[in-house]
Amino acid sequence: MRKYKFFVDLAKEEQWLNEMASQGYVLAGKSGASYRFESGEPGSFVLRIDYRSFKHAADFEDYRLLFEDSGWRHIAGTKSSGAQYFLKKTADQSEDIFSDADSKAGKFKRLSEMWFSLAVCFLPILTALVMAGNIDLTAFLQPAKLYYTPGLWDKTGADFWGAFLFETPFALLRGFIWLILPVSIVLYAVFAAKARKQYNKTLNKI
Template identity: 35%
Template sequence: MDKYRLVVNPYDIEKWVNEMASQGWLLKKFTWIRFTFERGEPGSYIFRHDELERFGASYEDEYLDFLKSSGIEQVDRSGNFVFFRKPANDGPFELYSDKKNKISKLSQKISLLLSLILLNLMIGVIGLSGIFSAQAIDWIKLSMNITNIIVVVLFSIPLLKLVRVRHKLKKDLDLFTD
């Protein structure tokens, strides 16, 4: 079964994948928008995500070998975003990433989304301002510029969620332990 979700907030996606697993749908493959699930035993696995370095750090193979030796299976990888799973009867597991690293990854996503939003906003506003000064309205240009404004609104929602998650992590950051 295929489901479609945009990977913006990795923590929401991880929660959703685990909810699907509790219903018996186990993650098999994914891309940044498409998730493929296969039927399995409900609640048999716990899924976690991690974001590896973009172009493969020197320690990446060692890290993946360590996880494998710990009984953690790599499900799939899309770019630097990886999902792992471990049998639920082995108990809960966490992939350790310090809060500073998580904040840094979220800041990168926020910058990318903000750039996309500002670009669409600029194109949409400039396009809309020129349309109404003409004698006849060009409906194709109008619809394209309105689409840019809709993209701004739709991408602002995940942007605000990411900012909230980053703010919470910053608030929880303990400089003496992280």
């Protein structure tokens, strides 16, 4: 069975995957937003998510082997994907890949740092666009300026609507594609703050 879902919150994702497992759907693979499940005995699997990226393939291999040796099967995650999914066959639903609050909280800190660095990466691009005068704010007031079809505004009836609707997607791209940058920066900053909050919450929960 396949399901498509997108999570920003690692804790909620882990909770959902464990709920699925308790209903007999055990995570067997994940690529992007697509989760692949296989059937397994309900209540006999625990799924845990770690967040960690690696510089070298050997480090990743060593990391996975430590978990495998400890009885955690690595289900999904690559060297640089960050999220790593581990599954253990056990009736004890409290089994965890972390044994203290510090290390359990640590994954949210790494996640928060990743979102924050993404936000910071986009800042110079936006600054450069603004400085170079590539962003035309008057497009908000006079969107008509974004249409380049000669004589578009003199046309009438079906002729006008055909040409107008045809060009609209291009006009929008031309005028507002840059908005992706500030929107992404704000989103990444919000995700970073959320992960940071979760870090503090986990740290204070013994």
